[in-house]
Amino acid sequence: xxxxxxxxxxxxxxxxxxxxxxxxxxxxxxxxxxxxxxxxxxxxxxxxxxxxxxxxxxxxxxxxxxxxxxxxxxxxxxxxxxxxxxxxxxxxxxxxxxxxxxxxxxxxxxxxxxxxxxxxxxxxxxxxxxxxxxxxxxxxxxxxxxxxxxxxxxxxxxxxxxxxxxxxxxxxxxxxxxxxxxxxxxxxxxxxxx
Ligand code: 5GP
Numbered sequence: 001x002x003x004x005x006x007x008x009x010x011x012x013x014x015x016x017x018x019x020x021x022x023x024x025x026x027x028x029x030x031x032x033x034x035x036x037x038x039x040x041x042x043x044x045x046x047x048x049x050x051x052x053x054x055x056x057x058x059x060x061x062x063x064x065x066x067x068x069x070x071x072x073x074x075x076x077x078x079x080x081x082x083x084x085x086x087x088x089x090x091x092x093x094x095x096x097x098x099x100x101x102x103x104x105x106x107x108x109x110x111x112x113x114x115x116x117x118x119x120x121x122x123x124x125x126x127x128x129x130x131x132x133x134x135x136x137x138x139x140x141x142x143x144x145x146x147x148x149x150x151x152x153x154x155x156x157x158x159x160x161x162x163x164x165x166x167x168x169x170x171x172x173x174x175x176x177x178x179x180x181x182x183x184x185x186x187x188x189x190x191x192x193x194x
Contacts, residue, residue, distance in 0.1 A: 001041055001175040004153065005190050007034060012188060014181045018128075018156070019100065020188070026125055026153065030063045038064065038175055039071035042121070042151040045173045049148040051121045053077060055114070055140065057096070057107065057132055064153060065123040072121070077113045079139060081105040092142040096135035099128045109139050118145035127152040127174060130161025137170075154178065157191045 013021040025031040054076040056065035062078050069076035081096070082105070091108040098105060114120075122136050133150060140147050147170060155162050155174035165172045179191040 001038065003034065003037055004176045007031075008154065008176055008178075009188060014183045014186050014188060016183045018159075018181075020126075020154065020156070020178065020181060022125075022154070026064070027060050032063075032067060035064050035067040036071070038153060039068040041175060042068060042123070042173060043071050046121060046149050046151070046171070049121070049171075050119045051148050053114070053118045053120050053145075054123055055079065055109075055120045055136060056123045057081070057136060060126075061124040064125060068121070068123050068151065075113075077109060079107045079109050079136060081107055092139045094135045094138040094142075097129075097131045099126075099131065107135050107139070109143070111143070114139065114143040114145055116144035118143065119148045120145050121148050122150040123152075124150075125153045127155040127161040127165070127172075128159045130159075130164045133161065133165055137168075149173065151175075156181075 007025055011024045015021055051072055052074050054065050054069045056062055057079045058081055065076045091110055093106060093108050096105050096107045120140055149171040152174040155177045157177040157179050177191040179189045181188045
């Protein structure tokens with residue numbers, strides 16, 4: 001998506017440790033007009049799919065997912081991260097290794113908000129190694145719900161997540177795919193499939 005790539009080129013900052021900072025428009029301050037354009041693009045890319053729920057993970061996915069939910073006119077649920085899980089049987093639970101914090105979190109979704117009638121579109125800000133998405137897919141499977149697709153704002157195409165998810169036959173639509181980035185020069189190269 002041209003608009004997102006341009007914004008990343010202009011305002012994204014490449015940090016050492018393979019981290020792309022997009023705090024000025026996605027991860028801290030949020031550009032809602034940009035999110036609305038991204039949501040429209042996903043609506044087009046997933047048209048014809050019977051999506052009735054958006055699922056994301058706290059915290060950074062929530063802003064984008066909320067705008068996507070408005071575009072699809074469906075509810076949005078976010079999986080909650082916690083250091084200790086209350087095993088009371090009311091939640092689906094999995095573990096996710098955080099790319100940015102290098103910690104393992106328990107992640108939960110209440111059984112009240114995800115179930116067999118749900119046709120889910122997962123939305124998240126970044127795709128790196130795919131740990132967050134694999135965890136969310138486990139929660140959907142545990143709930144007996146259906147994964148209709150995954151929308152990612154920025155995929156780091158040189159990490160393995162995209163390959164893992166596409167290898168499972170899931171429709172994955174990343175609006176910008178970073179082919180390479182250089183923390184010395186700040187240069188970011190995008191991948192285009194066409
Ligand atoms: P994964 O689970 O795919 O390895 O990593 C995905 C999660 O890590 C995303 O939800 C995002 O919060 C975070 N993340 C991964 N790479 C980056 C990055 O380069 N920049 C930022 N800001 N977050 C990242």
